[in-house]
Amino acid sequence: MTALLEIEQLQVSFGSTAAVRGASLSVARGETHCLVGESGCGKSVTALSVMNLLAPNARRSAKRLAFEGQDLLGLSDSGMANLRGNAMAMIFQEPMTSLNPAYTVGSQMTEVLRRHKRASQRAATDRAADLLARVGITAPGLRLGQFPHQLSGGLRQRVMIAMALMCEPRLLIADEPTTALDVTVQAQILRLLSRLQRDLGLGMLLITHDLGIVARVAHRVSVMYAGEVVESAPTAELFANPRHPYTQGLLRCVPVPGRIKRDEPLGSIPGTVPRIAPGFAGCAFRERCAFADESCSSAIPRHRPSAAHDFLCRLPA
Amino acid sequence: MLQFFVRRLIVALLVAATVMTLAFVLTRLSGDLAISIAGPNATQADVDAVRRAYGLDRPLLVQFFDWVGRALTGDLGQSYFFKTPVSALIAERMPVTLTLGLTGLVIALAVSLPLGILAAVRENTAIDRLVQVVALLGQAMPSFWLGLLLMIVFGLQLGWLPISGTGSWDNYVMPGVVLAFSAIPALTRLTRAGMIQSMASDYIRTARAKGLSRASILLKHALRNAAIPVVAITAVQLGFMLGGSIVIEQVFALHGVGFLAWESIGKNDFPVVQAVVLVLAVIYVALTMLADLMNAVLDPRLRAS
Numbered sequence: 001m002t003a004l005l006e007i008e009q010l011q012v013s014f015g016s017t018a019a020v021r022g023a024s025l026s027v028a029r030g031e032t033h034c035l036v037g038e039s040g041c042g043k044s045v046t047a048l049s050v051m052n053l054l055a056p057n058a059r060r061s062a063k064r065l066a067f068e069g070q071d072l073l074g075l076s077d078s079g080m081a082n083l084r085g086n087a088m089a090m091i092f093q094e095p096m097t098s099l100n101p102a103y104t105v106g107s108q109m110t111e112v113l114r115r116h117k118r119a120s121q122r123a124a125t126d127r128a129a130d131l132l133a134r135v136g137i138t139a140p141g142l143r144l145g146q147f148p149h150q151l152s153g154g155l156r157q158r159v160m161i162a163m164a165l166m167c168e169p170r171l172l173i174a175d176e177p178t179t180a181l182d183v184t185v186q187a188q189i190l191r192l193l194s195r196l197q198r199d200l201g202l203g204m205l206l207i208t209h210d211l212g213i214v215a216r217v218a219h220r221v222s223v224m225y226a227g228e229v230v231e232s233a234p235t236a237e238l239f240a241n242p243r244h245p246y247t248q249g250l251l252r253c254v255p256v257p258g259r260i261k262r263d264e265p266l267g268s269i270p271g272t273v274p275r276i277a278p279g280f281a282g283c284a285f286r287e288r289c290a291f292a293d294e295s296c297s298s299a300i301p302r303h304r305p306s307a308a309h310d311f312l313c314r315l316p317a
Numbered sequence: 318m319l320q321f322f323v324r325r326l327i328v329a330l331l332v333a334a335t336v337m338t339l340a341f342v343l344t345r346l347s348g349d350l351a352i353s354i355a356g357p358n359a360t361q362a363d364v365d366a367v368r369r370a371y372g373l374d375r376p377l378l379v380q381f382f383d384w385v386g387r388a389l390t391g392d393l394g395q396s397y398f399f400k401t402p403v404s405a406l407i408a409e410r411m412p413v414t415l416t417l418g419l420t421g422l423v424i425a426l427a428v429s430l431p432l433g434i435l436a437a438v439r440e441n442t443a444i445d446r447l448v449q450v451v452a453l454l455g456q457a458m459p460s461f462w463l464g465l466l467l468m469i470v471f472g473l474q475l476g477w478l479p480i481s482g483t484g485s486w487d488n489y490v491m492p493g494v495v496l497a498f499s500a501i502p503a504l505t506r507l508t509r510a511g512m513i514q515s516m517a518s519d520y521i522r523t524a525r526a527k528g529l530s531r532a533s534i535l536l537k538h539a540l541r542n543a544a545i546p547v548v549a550i551t552a553v554q555l556g557f558m559l560g561g562s563i564v565i566e567q568v569f570a571l572h573g574v575g576f577l578a579w580e581s582i583g584k585n586d587f588p589v590v591q592a593v594v595l596v597l598a599v600i601y602v603a604l605t606m607l608a609d610l611m612n613a614v615l616d617p618r619l620r621a622s
Binding site: 080081086094097099101102103111149 | 520522524525529533538616617
């Protein structure tokens with residue numbers, strides 16, 4: 001059976017800046033796939049490429065980009081629009097600004113169902129109310145008539161989630177959905193997403209830079225660095241046996257109760273993400289890597305220590 | 318919402334009071350009214366008679382409060398020249414000016430909204446630049462000059478439209494276009510800027526992520542938010558247009574309030590001048606309030622505060 005979402009050798013550039021450089025990953029049906037990495041590594045751009053929501057000046061190419069086996073690269077704008085909000089939906093990092101301030105919650109939720117399923121207003125309103133209740137919003141009837149500015153950030157993100165689920169999508173892309181929220185609300189939203197994913201059998205591509213989130217919800221993790229997926233593995237495997245030096249560095253930055261001692265300094269990765277000039281070859285992490293040598297500036301092999309685990313490094317598997 | 322409206326009403330009343338004062342003071346600043354009314358060949362006795370007859374011998378403050386008191390009851394005084402109540406004169410001329418102003422406004426909106434949206438959607442392309450150049454030209458052309466130009470081409474050479482008069486609808490086409498031209502640049506630029514800002518916002522990305530049609534994204538989601546500043550400026554522009562109609566009505570011999578003001582300035586008919594200034598100012602203030610109300614309708618966040 002084909003994967004729900006297949007991305008192979010995705011390249012995205014803005015002018016002469018390469019944002020994504022040959023990233024590959026796939027999301028299976030009903031799987032939560034976490035995409036992690038620091039700011040600017042190309043996580044969001046990868047997600048927006050799937051939805052074809054990149055800025056007009058972006059150039060996107062790939063060896064393969066497919067949803068349920070259907071090629072997305074050759075798909076027309078209207079064909080893509082028929083999928084968006086329908087079979088694949090997306091929620092964003094900024095709940096405060098992602099809803100239109102001029103329309104009620106109800107109006108914004110129902111229009112997506114009316115657009116894709118030709119539902120009546122009444123049926124759409126009923127479904128919207130059901131979904132609001134399902135994402136844990138009390139008094140859905142009241143909320144439907146309210147405007148976004150009358151809701152808190154956490155409520156707005158719940159509305160965004162409910163809206164994304166209106167047409168029963170198979171794939172939900174969540175781009176740092178909890179980053180802008182209070183810590184207590186973050187945990188609630190995360191639990192909600194995780195429960196919905198399980199109950200509805202959603203394939204979910206969850207973008208985050210928070211490894212705590214990864215540990216709790218992900219079935220599989222892909223680590224991105226400077227526009228490439230440098231390591232991908234099932235969650236337990238990745239945490240137990242990280243192979244790429246960058247993944248190892250990331251994991252050392254996270255305090256794990258019981259594993260680290262009090263007053264012992266946390267790990268950190270020296271340096272910053274380099275600017276990748278056109279024609280760059282070799283490993284982008286080499287400047288910051290303790291294991292780097294001159295062979296790191298030539299082509300890097302991809303190793304597969306097991307069928308489900310691969311990483312991009314000159315170090316042997 | 319009610320509180321918001323009451324606050325605006327108080328401000329509006331203050332503005333109206335200020336304008337009344339200014340209108341009164343400015344007409345007095347133009348020289349001794351009694352001398353100008355009596356004419357160049359009048360003797361001192363004539364001037365004194367005029368001064369007494371029109372109550373100009375009274376202290377300024379008394380004259381002012383007398384005028385204000387009457388104006389509040391709707392009595393704007395008698396025209397010295399027409400010998401009829403000023404309010405009747407204005408009421409008779411107002412339909413012409415309002416028709417002209419609304420014609421101009423409708424033309425201006427019909428041109429600038431599509432142009433602004435087009436320029437925004439094609440931002441930084443040749444189309445965008447062309448729209449901006451057209452807007453700039455509109456800004457740079459004096460309206461009386463454009464009016465004369467249109468008259469020569471469409472009135473005299475082509476003979477499509479009448480060049481003067483108030484008789485039928487086609488009298489309003491050319492003056493309406495000229496008046497619209499003064500508002501088109503600002504409205505186009507504002508629509509363009511609003512649409513560009515709106516199109517770059519997160520909620521438009523959400524609308525696209527929902528797979529909505531391009532028309533729905535542009536006209537429902539983006540324009541609704543871009544329209545908020547445009548509505549405010551439209552009201553102000555209509556005010557300017559009513560003021561600008563003083564020149565346009567003169568050029569096209571439309572006998573509206575602007576024409577009346579022009580005539581009355583020439584004839585030192587200062588009760589009429591004062592009243593026209595007051596009436597136009599009150600309309601202007603009312604339009605601004607209307608804009609605030611419409612903004613509150615368009616932007617739910619304003620309704621709350």
